[in-house]
Amino acid sequence: MRNLVPVAPFRELTRGAVLGSGRAVFDEAAERLMTWQVHRDAGLGVRATSPRVLPGVEVALRLGSRPVGITARCVVVGVVAEATEQGFTYRTLPGHPEEGDEHFRVSLEADGTVRGTVSAMSRPASLLARAGGPVTTLLQRRVTDRYLAAMAPGGRRRRRSARDT
Template identity: 30%
Template sequence: MTIVGPRRTTQNDSDRVLNYAAIGATRSDEVVAFPPHGYRPFEATQRLGSGDARFEAAAQLLMSWGIHRISGIAVSDLQLENPKRAYAEVAYDQDGKPLAPRLPVDAAGMGADGVPQVIAGMTATVEYGWGPFRTPAPVKVVYVIDEPDRKGFACGTRHGHPASGEELFLLTRDETGSVHLTVRSVMRASDAKHMLPMTLMRVGERQYTKRILSALHPTRAAAFAA
C-alpha cells in the first residue's frame, strides 16, 4: 500500500474535474431504487459491533483512508486544494436550513499515523485490482458527513477514471449502540474504451465488497494497527 501526503503537483484544473453530473447522488437512500439514467446502483451494509469505543475507532480509521488501506487498495497523490478556491460544503440544521459553509482544514489535519484526514475537496488516486491487474482511478472527495452518529465521505470519479459516478462509505451508530458500515454507489463506464476495465471490476465486485465491508471490523483493524 502506498500513501503520499499533500505535496506540490503539476495537476491543472481539468485534471480535478469530475466526470459525472449527479454530484451528491449517494446522499439519498432512494438513489439505489432510482439511480441516474444509465447508472448501476449498489448498496451493502455490514455490522461492525457495538459501543462508543467501536464507533470512534472505526470512524478514525475510515476518515484517514483506512477502509482503503486495510483492503489493500493503494491510495496516492493526496492533494489539498488551494484554500482560497477550496470545495466548501454547506451544512444544514435539523429543519433543512443552510448554515455557514464548512471550510476544509489545512494540511495539519493528519491522523495519528501521519495520513491526511479525509476533507471535502481533497483529490487522490486509488488503485483497484487483483494480482497483476491494477487500475488507477482518480477521485475527489465530494462531501464529508460529520455528525455524532454518522461519519463518512463520498468519492466522485474524475477524468481518467474508468468509471463515472460516486461511492459513499458511511459509518453509523443506531439507538441500540450497534455500529454499521454501508457502502453505496452509482457507477457506469466513463466511456466506450473503459467498458472492459469496468467489466473486470464488476467481475471482482463481490470480493471487493467483502474486503471493503470487513475492513473496519475489529479483527482486521487490530491486525492492521499491529
C-alpha cells in the same frame, strides 16, 4: 445528423455490514474510515492530498501492481461528521475507469449497533470497464466487500507500505 454514442445507465450497488457494538467500535471504525485506512486495509494503494478525508481532497487509489494495476482518481464532494454518523462521498475524476459517486458511512444506531455501509452509483467510463462487463461489476462488489471487512475493528487488515501513503 451526428452519431450519438449510447451511454450506459448508472448502476446502483449498496452493501452493509454490522461492525460490532458500542461507542468505542464506532469511534475506531470512523477514525479508520476518515484517515483512508479502510482503503489501505482493503488492499488499495492510497495517495491523497490530505491524510484526513475533507471536502475537496483528491485521492488516487491503486488496485493491483504495475504495470497491470489500475489507478482511479476521485475527489471528496461531501463529508458527514455527526456524533452517530461519519462518512464521505467521493466522485470519480476523468481517467477513472468508472463514472459516478461512492458513499462510505459508519453509523451508531440507538441500540448500540455499529453499521458500515458502502453505496455506489456508477457506470463504465473507459473502454476497459465497458469491455469488462460483468467482470467489472464483480470486481466492484469484491472491493466493496473488502472495504466493509476493513471497517470492522480487528477485521481483515492488509497493510500497505509507507510508500503508498
